């Protein structure tokens with residue numbers, strides 16, 4: 001198996017419902033090489049992501065060209081359309097959810113598999129440890145090339161990192177500028193070589209996108225404020241997600257990865 005290749009930016013598939021397959025196809029056409037989804041029908045149509053992936057060969061692409069990521073979601077985060085029997089133990093739930101994800105995505109492995117979020121807002125529950133142990137097994141078997149956790153606070157991440165036998169390799173969190181772009185968790189990830197994925201970079205920070213200082217940087221570099229924020233994110237250690245539904249924005253978000261922001265630009269945006 002080829003080594004895990006990290007993308008520069010990930011295309012997110014939440015809230016796209018019936019348009020999911022069309023939008024994922026457009027994202028692949030635009031040049032995205034990484035897709036984030038979940039078996040959580042309330043917010044994601046992973047089965048429709050899979051529909052778009054059936055067209056890979058006709059694009060001259062192979063499964064190995066892509067980074068595919070999905071998630072195990074607790075019963076509490078799901079509606080009635082479950083990928084597992086909720087009465088089964090957590091290990092069985094994770095295995096069933098993962099198997100259904102592989103089926104949906106027409107693949108026999110994932111590049112990354114995440115716990116969608118710890119059970120409770122604070123601390124790690126026994127069920128989190130059972131889920132993590134099952135995810136470790138998926139990693140050891142080679143079916144999940146990396147494992148990680150989403151919606152996690154610094155206490156939970158520290159505990160997971162310190163007490164697990166297989167350390168989390170990915171974190172996926174919402175990034176608010178007012179919280180230093182999730183500074184504590186982000187910096188912990190940098191120190192422990194965990195890939196930090198950030199979402200809601202644009203939607204959670206409209207005041208930063210609209211700030212005149214970002215506008216001035218964008219004008220100087222002939223890009224949009226949204227592109228400046230996505231590129232800024234990568235410069236402070238964030239692997240960004242974008243869920244744009246607009247093909248022009250898809251191109252812009254990809255192009256943003258090559259823009260030259262100076263250290264002063266980074267400091268200026270951090271200070272907003």
Ligand SMILES: NC(=O)c1ccc[n+]([C@@H]2O[C@H](COP(=O)([O-])OP(=O)(O)OC[C@H]3O[C@@H](n4cnc5c(N)ncnc54)[C@H](OP(=O)(O)O)[C@@H]3O)[C@@H](O)[C@H]2O)c1
Pocket residue numbers: 011012013014015036037116150151172198199200201202203224226227241242243244245246248249250252253
């Ligand atoms: N783990 C979790 O619990 C969790 C939670 C939320 C999200 N996620 C993941 O993260 C992904 C992204 O979510 P998100 O909240 O960051 O984004 P999002 O809700 O998909 O929204 C992105 C927004 O930014 C706009 N946008 C993107 N690029 C732009 C550009 N170049 N110019 C102008 N506007 C632009 C989009 O508008 P247009 O559509 O008009 O371009 C859209 O309004 C999701 O799809 C999902 O995969 C995970």
